[in-house]
Amino acid sequence: MKSVIFEQIGRPVDILNVTDKALPEPGPNEVRIKVIAAPINPADIMFVQNLYGIRPKLPSGAGFEGVGVVDAVGEGVELQTGMRVSFTSIGTWSEYAIAHHRALIPVPDAMSDDVAAQLFVNPFTAYAMVQESGVQEGGWLMLTAAGSAFGKMVIQLCKKRGIKTIGTVRRDDLNDELKSLGLTEVINVETEQLAVRVKDITGGKGVSCILDAVGGHTATEAQKCLSKGGTMLIYGLLSLQDPEINVGLMIFRELTIKGFWLSDWMQRVDSQTRQDVAQNVISMLASGEIQLPVEATYSLDQIKEAVEYADRTGRWGKILMKP
Template sequence: MKSIIFEQTGKPGQILKATEVALPEPGPNEVRVKVIAAPINPSDIMFVQNLYGIRPQLPSGAGFEGVGVVDAVGEGVQIPTGTRVSFSGVGSWSEYALAHEKALVPIPDEISDDLGAQLFVNPFTAYAMVQDSGVPEGGWLLVTAVGSAFGKLVIQLCQMRGINTIGTVRRDDLNEELKALGLTEVINVETENLAARVKQITDGVGVACVLDAVGGHTATEALTCLAKGGTIIIYGLMSMQDPTINAGLLIFRELTIKGFWLTDWMRRVDSQTRQDVAQNVVRLLASGKIQLPVEASYPLDQITEATEHAERPGRRGKILIKP
């Protein structure tokens, strides 16, 4: 079978290649999935560059999630072969992949393959972070880099809960699309003063929470946008620069800075919470209330073109690998 393998870490376009490998056999509590589609997420790109919380064991497969059909099962597995599932685990950019039974979510017919491929990383993260933000109905939430797939999910989830959202962008070409999804206010950080605009929008109060994926100057400015007792949750570092922390701001506004990593969140919460989130995400996707657009799909042999497209600015949807 073909699988995307890398033997050293670095830029995806330079080190990833489709390689013929042996068909894997599932061990106890594992299944083998015949992969239909798998997305390219920022976490996948970081993993290949050895910049992620999980370090690759070389040679390594790539891709953290996907959708497919259970092809074979190991000892102790209850799910039957032929079941279409969303799955998570290292190595989804492949014709076949292994996954633990607990990392499977059976998906109904109402959810397309393109949606099912994206069911885990972004929807689970968005749902969990909106929950953790603690922003009440009528409150304000600030999302940096709101044009991302994650940002668009947060907008839609917040609209359903009656939470007002402010999103930052660097270009104005997505503004109308973001407003149509439910974004309350948009701020172009290249042309506008973030703190001044947030103060104006919130009548001088500030936002209850910031969800930040950028770090650097953007996160530093976002801290000043928090209301007294507010929280910034950092889940990414797109700028590859750490924010500057103003200790006086933290002390006198009683602010909180937290990190979020879905892998740890999944370990931290109980099984009932994980099941509840999975059921809610599946229900929302099946209802059509949540949109996860796809911009393009590529076969395994075009992995270089696929990763380059995924890192291109201004995308309007996810890039998928379809073996």
């Protein structure tokens, strides 16, 4: 079978290669999945560069999620072959992948392969972070990198809940689309003063929560936009630069700044919360209530072109690998 492999740490375009491997056999509690499609997420790119919370064991496969059909099951697994599932694993950019049976989510017929391939990482993180933000109907939530696939998901979720949103961008070409999804206000951080604009928008109060994926200067400035008792949840570092923490603001506005990682959150919450998240996310995606657009698809042999495309600025949809 064909599989995307890397044998050293580095830039994805330099180190990712397609290799022929033997078909893997599932062990106890595992299943083998014939992969239909798998997205390229920022977490995948960080993992290849050894910048993620999970460290690669070289040589390693790449890709954390996908959709496929159960092809074989290991000992202790009571699942039927032939069922279509969304799944998480390491090495989903492959013709076949091995996953633990608990990392599978059966996909309803109403959900397309393109949506099912993206079911876990962005939708679950977005839903969980909006929950964790504590922002109520009528309140203000701000998100950086609003034009990302994750940002668009958050915007749509907040619109459903009646939460007002401010999104930051570096270009204005997606503004109309973001507004149509439900973004209340958009701020271009290249041409506008972030804290000044947020103060104007919120009547001087600021926002009660910020979801930040950028870090660096943007996150540093975003701290000034928090209202008293506000919280910043940091879930990414697209700039690859740490923000400066304003201790004075933290003390006198009683701010909270903390990280968010879906893997830890899913382990921390109770099983009922996990089930509620899954049911709500699947329902919204299957019904088309929430959109997850796809911009381009590539074969495994085109992996270098695919990761180059995924790194472009101004994209409006996800990039998928389709073996």
